[in-house]
Amino acid sequence: MSTSAVLNLVDTEEKSMDESTNTAAVSEVKQSFSAEDFQAIEQKILRAVEIVRREREARAAAEAEAASLREQLDALIGASNETQTQLTALNQERDVVRSRVEKLMRQMDELI
Structure with missing residues (x-):
């Protein structure tokens, strides 16, 4: 796997984690x-x-x-x-x- 492919994969994972974290944070705020x-x-x-x-x-x-x-x-x-x-x-x-x-x-x- 090339370096750029690895970086793209890392970026995709970070975005996915940010979205799930934001969703979880919003859900937590709604509940609080x-x-x-x-x-x-x-x-x-x-x-x-x-x-x-x-x-x-x-x-x-x-x-x-x-x-x-x-x-x-x-x-x-x-x-x-x-x-x-x-x-x-x-x-x-x-x-x-x-x-x-x-x-x-x-x-x-x-x-x-």
Whole structure:
């Protein structure tokens, strides 16, 4: 028998042994899990799914609230800017009126 034939035979035997070992391992695992084990695992999975669902809902609600708060903030910033502009205009108008009143007071002082 040639060397390559021997190697092929060895490979075939190893594959056969691996398959039978895998089959035996799967069979052993199936036997080691009872219905209670599967129910316990199923319950854990269902709880995990429920937790993920609630977290996604909470995240969506938080994102919606954040978007709403951003809109409110933008509106308040706009109102603040407008108020600041109006305040600046009123301050300038006050200064103009003050200077007019001071001028009129000086004129009155000159007349008296």
